[in-house]
Amino acid sequence: NAGVTQTPKFQVLKTGQSMTLQCAQDMNHEYMSWYRQDPGMGLRLIHYSVGAGITDQGEVPNGYNVSRSTTEDFPLRLLSAAPSQTSVYFCASSYSQGQEDNSPLHFGNGTRLTVT
């Protein structure tokens, strides 16, 4: 199994441009999520999905869209990039995230995004 795969590894955008960060997992995990990591702030949840066709907002959703058309893929779209979105983005998945479930998260290796 490849686990959680994120592409691209690095990306530079100009302010106002749009792009999609890709995330795919081959573990048949129901739960997928996107975090951003900024220096001194740990990881903050952007959006998450508990299954195909279901998405919801996390702590910092503004400026980002997600969709979940298949179990395997969970792309993150930046609609109009801003310098404040310069960050490292991590995708994570787990078997389930229901009320009584505590399955560990499996993380990708991240996408480093710079917006100029």
Place this chain on the structure above:
Amino acid sequence: LAKTTQPISMDSYEGQEVNITCSHNNIATNDYITWYQQFPSQGPRFIIQGYKTKVTNEVASLFIPADRKSSTLSLPRVSLSDTAVYYCLVGDRIPSGSARQLTFGSGTQLTVLP
């Protein structure tokens, strides 16, 4: 949101045992405590998880007192390769209740010195 508090950084020497304590005063009754390790330029990696008392695996031990308001990650005989950021997590219940929102704090930067 349930918050966790950890030391920002710790130094240790090779071969020593390292204990990192995390406080989580608002932990919910059915929340587990989970620890992750993160190396530079990599995503966090699951280390250990527990609910109460003590849990041990091949990598670490996790000690949780009866009141569950804190937990301690214990790394036996650390090596240089254990230098990383360590995160303590507890789950948060979101209003709709459909999923848990896992909140990461700032983590503890452990530096192992030769």
